[in-house]
Amino acid sequence: MENNKIRVRFAPSPTGHLHIGGARTALFNYLFARKYNGTFILRIEDTDELRSTRESMHSIFESLKWLGLNWDEGAMSEDDEKGDYGPYIQSKREARGIYKKYVDFLIEKGYAYYCYCTPEELEEMRKKATLEKRPPRYDGRCRNLTNEQIEKFRAEGRKPVIRFKMPDDGVTEWNDLIHGHLSFENKLLYDFIMIKASGYPTYNFACVIDDHLMEMSHIIRGDDHISNTPLQINLYKAFGWKLPEFAHLSMILGPDGSRLSKRHGATSVGEYRKEGYLPNTMKNYLALLGWSTKDSQQIFEVGELEEKFSLDGCQKNPAIFDPVKLKWMNGEYIRKLSKDQLFDYAIPFIKDAGIDLSKSRVSPVEIVALEQEKYKLLSDIPKLVDFFFIDEINYNPDAVEKVLKKPEVLKILSGIKAVYTSIDDFKDTVIEEKTRAFAKENGYKAGQVFHPLRVSVSGRTEGPTLFKMMEYFGKDLVIKRIDEALKIVSDSLS
């Protein structure tokens, strides 16, 4: 049954990068389509001639792809598209005159009219209304202009807009798939603009025409659109078109409960990517903002979200974006990666930090994997592995003070140096065995030897497991660094 086919869309306007909220809307549409074997469509709503940019469009494509929200139909890039309902970029649709015939139809049927009010007049109208404590919306004054008035406005060179004539009474209602029954009194609605003075359609108009023409079955969007919905429904009714199902997702707020904005930190998907978050982390975390399973599952395997998603699990109330939990989740996802996957993700971050990967004796893949359970962000990696790739390490002053400047350290280090010099097979198990034996023979506790050693070879008090680390450094480098540490200790004694 062609008519029962699930078709959903994400319809961003290219006026900036893909934001967290937009990504979440895209994700839910994508998951819904996957769950019910439907079609996920990407449409670009660039009817804001002033703010829409090609760069933004590109950036949105990139972010969507990075998140793995692959769409089946629609604008595939700035210049390519796929599907039988195109064009999928509204400016191109406008250029083809797609909207015009629907405008003409409405005017002919008396559902739309020209309005000659200037922006200044409208501003004045709103101000006055606010002062008089009335709703600051258009009062419909151009609904019944006389021919003389129209002549006069034209003579003044005024460019009209085209407004939709909203019904004066009755109610507009629908059954929202998330909120349930929603209803608005028509007299509280207003004659919204369908066509701007520039000839371009507005959001509320183009959106309805396209959703209908593209045969959308479900409109899943943010609940900031709830009050646009009755406006749009009246348009559908004027055309006599079948309504799609509506589902309004709750908003995402910043940690202080206000609308998520720059002052809360990163707000775009691209920024999180740069900070070292994995795409699957973002997908999983975003899914959990406003949606959950009956058992409050937190981490989802590949494909599991697509399988378990449902509109029933969607929350009505807004969700606060929690960067702390996001970070935890990223650690979880990093730990699930194979060594090779981790390394592939790490490369750009390591290179950015200026680290020369050729400078280590062992495979950098192994080195990066050494501290896998520790990374919360991919950007944590360089500073945790850098001492594997540089000759001269920096000794952390606090570490030197706390660990190396102890009375027995000089003896321990020179003793252990002698032990290491005699090891031929410099492997972690061998080193550990010899080191423990050295401690025991000389009456030291293991930790008394391990700690100064760690600081000596790495310059820090924390790091990877000690013996594996030394094995990777290699015997020569370990001895060289013990010598350096020895020098620091003896210098401080004199």
Added chain:
RNA sequence: GCCCUCAUCGUCUAGUGGCCUAGGACAUCGCCCUUUCAAGGCGGAGAUCAGGGGUUCGAAUCCCCUUGAGGGCGCCA
């Protein structure tokens, strides 16, 4: 100002009339493991279910009011 929406631990949430002395996760605290930092394991604290009225034998769950928060009232989307 008007309209709409929403309301469970600090946060994300489970819960759809009795299984709730409200469950899970993040964060937090303590203990264990341990060569460090993590990770992991175990345990604790944390929500009189915004407040007040009803309905009912019984309400976080249904109804009403109040309060608070968010959204909208654009030739932005």
